[in-house]
Amino acid sequence: MERFCLAALCRAPHVGSRIAANLVRTLGTACEAWRADEGALRAAGLSAERAAALHGFLRKNKDLPEKIAASCERGGISLFIPTDEAYPALLKEIYDPPQTLFCRGSLACFQHTAIAMVGARHASAYGKGAAEDIALGLAERGFVVVSGAARGIDTASHRGALKAGATVAVLGCGVDVAYPRENARLLSEIAEKGAVISEYAPGTAPFAAFFPARNRIISGVAHGTVVVEAAERSGSLITAEFALNEGRDVFAVPGSIYSETSRGCHRLIQQGARLVASAADVAAEYEGGVQPGGAPPEKLTEEEAAVYALLSREEALSLDELICRLQGRAANVAFLLLGLRVKGLVEETPMRTYIRSAKGKSV
Structure with missing residues (x-):
């Protein structure tokens, strides 16, 4: 039950991955942390207010680990933690790796080079066509395409990849929740050929605050992130920011100079992101395999x-x-x-x- 106690801890209000990891380190195991009294929680470094709130949650939800375990068994959902061999290696390297990763499907696809593709929900026909074509080309070359299963660019990226290979959807809700609803069939197909993953326990409804955190996983599992269409203020640029912070590659697809949804991409290109017009442009960066830590090819001003x-x-x-x-x-x-x-x-x-x-x- 250790991993399910950890999942229950992460579900507690105002806890999250880093605090849960610290509680486990301090108190010995996740199950010990789940059974801890208010004094032990304060001794573990929580403020009096947060310790009281967490202790109240623990008392009211004593059987939550068992409920999460039962939900996983009913839904055919696997639960991975960072010490598991199958847990994506690149995700372990980010600043705040999720302590729990729920999965429908198989994480074996992460044995291949992963490329994230993100962009606008209200995408143009041009943007959706470009995303689908690039994702298809990447899948044909053996890459696994990662996206967030949202409307627009995400959906087009998944559909393109599924024509030739595997794709991974990272959700801001439970992996058994279809969001948006019209993508329920798409998510089932992704789970059959790749994986649907989330740090949130089964049954967790989508909540606006979950999606920025979800974006760090999209970029965190990938060697590079391709932004297809993005306004100057958008979640796609948050994903690109996470990629930059982790030293990962960022690519951008150019669009019309008159399109607001291409302004974010154009700004990225002005700031040094690699301009890509095809899957071949992305694949060329990884010829011979990914070589982290090597001398960068870019010439500096x-x-x-x-x-x-x-x-x-x-x-x-x-x-x-x-x-x-x-x-x-x-x-x-x-x-x-x-x-x-x-x-x-x-x-x-x-x-x-x-x-x-x-x-x-x-x-």
Whole structure:
């Protein structure tokens, strides 16, 4: 029952993956944490208010681990945790990996190079056609396509991939919940040929706050993320941001200069994302396999090189420190840092400081 106690902990209000992981480390096991009294929860590092709230939840939901286990058995749903061999290796590397991963289907597809594809829900015919064509081309080349099963670009990406291979849908609800409803048949087909995954327990309804967290999993399981259509403020750009923060590749498909849903893609391209017009453009980046930590192929401008030369893997520098050390040798340093992050050469830490990414450490 250990993994189901962990799943129940993660479902508690105001807990989440990081707090649940810390409780398990401090109290020994997830089951011990689930049975802990208020004093033990405070001793584990929770504030008095949060410990009281969690203890109240635990008392009212004593049988929740058993209920989650029963739901998984009824629905043919597997539950994975980070210590499992089948848990996606790339997902373990992100800043906040989900402590529980529910799955309909098989995670074996992650033995292949994974590419995430995201974009607008209210996509144009051009965008949906481009997404379907690129996903089909990637599947034909042996890639597994990952998306979020939303309307628009996500749905087109899944449909394209299913014509030739496997695809993975990452949900912001339980894997037994069809959201949107019209994709129920599509999700069943994805589960048959690939996997439908979520960090949320079976039966969990979609909630707006779950989707930004879901996006970190979409980018987290993938070597690169392709943005097909995205407005300047959109969830797709949040996914691209997660990819950048983890040093993963970001690609963007160009669109009409008159299209609002292409402005986000054009901004990414201006900042250094790889422009792609076909699956071949994406696949070319991974010829010979994925080689993380190798020398980056991009040529840097003089100003980018000046910023990059100041960074290392060992010492994190703030924006102000970089501006001071550059002594006027580069203008608009924040923009240059964003461009370097898009190229996968620089990472931003949780403290808003900057280091070289693993990809670019040997330059």
